Amino acid sequence: MFGLDKKDSTLLILVAVLTLLAPFILNPFPSDSGLAQFNAGYPDLMQRFVIFGIFAIGFNILFGLTGYLSFGHAAFLGVGSYSAVWMFKLLSMNILPAIILSVIISGLFALVIGFVSLRRSGIYFSILTLAFAQMSFALAYSVLTPITNGETGLQIALDDPRIFGGAVAADGSIPVTNLFGLEMRSAFDMAVGPWSFTFSAGYYVCAIVMLIAFYLAIRIFRSPFGMMLRAIKSNQTRMNYTGLNPKPYTLAAFVISGMYAGLAGGLMASMDPLAGAERMQWTASGEVVLMTILGGAGTLIGPVLGAGAIKYMENIFSKINDNVLHGWFAFLPDGMEDAVVWILHPFVGKGWHLTLGIIFMLVVIFLPGGLVEGGQRIARAFKGKKAKETSEKATTEPAE
Amino acid sequence: MGILEVKDVGKRFGGLQALGDVNLSVKENTCHAIIGPNGAGKSTLLNCLVGKLIPDTGSVMFDGQSVLGRSPHEINQMGISRVFQTPEIFGDLTVMENMMIPLFAKRDGSYRLHAIKSVMNERQLREEAEQMLEEVNMLDKRHMHSASMSRGDKRRLEMAMCLIQRPKLLLLDEPTAGMARADTNNTIDLLKEIKEKRDITIAIIEHDMHVVFSLADRITVLAQGTPLVEDAPENIKGHPKVQEAYLGEAH
């Protein structure tokens, strides 16, 4: 299907079904039950899942395939966001031109940064990308204030010189982002008994863009270009002596992954037309590294899983405070309840980073291939059991 | 004029004169062996031919063009392929993928952005790769992760990767080192066959005299960075200078 083999088609269809049904899948608990706080099916969070999914898919094309570890990819995400907001301010509230510009500008930005950073490899490359990103972050806060609006962040205002659609909506408020009239914030709720599900236009736009981005990533993985990128990671000496110049390949991978980051940034601004410098900070660059490694670097689906896992923890785990814990353990005798809450306290709420850190360490040590390897091991264990059963049958049958 | 002309090439490493005024002419479609004791400068000479090292003095002409100052991938595109003393293969890739990469390099040049096309659809190249693997008796290993193979297999794979590019000049740095006797004989047979079937020039560095005398049309003996003698194999065997160089190493 679409030029993919059977295995990849199955994966793509599976991901498509899961993303399109996400409003159901992520809201498994009735809205009035105690578990409702584990529901992740609200538009804001679902959008973040897929947007960071795109970011990580792109990052994986560089890091997973070539092994070049960039510590500055958030800069491209930030540049994408700024470009999109400028497009909203100057051209129109339609997200399509905004996203296109985000991708182009971040691509150009990546071309320059990549060209310089790729003169070195290994740790020096990582440091160069980190330095560039921190420089961009600092500039966005200081001298570039006319473009970035400094600390406040770039926003839509009532006096924007917008060419199409005017500066003010019919009701006198700031107009909203849309795709040819379909407003990104529009949503409709569906209640099924005690359950409630929200379908948001913004989420579905992001989801479809993510599926296209994922599909393109699969094509890249399976292309001669993808093979060259893996060859770069494997043995650059052999590559050189086989008549291939690794540099343009690596630079192309860098630019493509920068464009993915810009796409994510543009989408982020399209969902909420605001761009701030903190999006470019090194912590944001580090986050996409964590996502990719946690999910499984170099695998197709890993980065998406990693992005989902981290965003879920960031938004759900962080909401569990002491009151919630006391509620859960109310059935215990008072002293014990306090003790349990005291033990769990550092791991939830603001302490979710600790939980993430522990999970990350466990994954890196025991599952170097990330969550994907975990999945594969479970699948193999099941298959192994089945294979054993059938072989046992085969050996016992003749005896009968 | 040979296809490869090395003139007065010298190379120093700090205080060590690794090569001093090496002159070498390799005729087209012949097999030229370079022998000599360990540390004689054989690998250094090879490195000067493929762009890994730039000689301090002298010139290296291949096919009428200078190779000096060109990078390894440009020199490969001129028609020189090289097998290393320790096999250099793409360890993370399968045997088949290892074979596809040189084919892409040959067809598409040093760089081409084929990002959407599928490798699976390259029927013709795949067939070519399978045929070459068949020739080196590795077809049954084509789905294997190449890092997990034996050293002998890695060498054979590297040789196949070079041969599939149909180079004008094949450089071999001790291609049978670490191979079992049977594998060595297979390699000799393979190279003989290639020599007969194709227009190819081979320059080989080898310790194993059995290999040298089975393949070489011409032999250069290198000692301490300078060529001692160059002659046909039958004249090299009993040459007093050669005896001397090799006896020197044995003691």
Ligand SMILES: Nc1ncnc2c1ncn2[C@@H]1O[C@H](COP(=O)(O)OP(=O)(O)O)[C@@H](O)[C@H]1O
């Ligand atoms: N990159 C290098 N730096 C310093 N010395 C080197 C280098 N390469 C080779 N040599 C030295 O040059 C001499 C010739 O080495 P080499 O060409 O590898 O010999 P051979 O291949 O004939 O055994 C040796 O003494 C070796 O130690």
Ligand SMILES: [Mg+2]
């Ligand atoms: Mg050597």
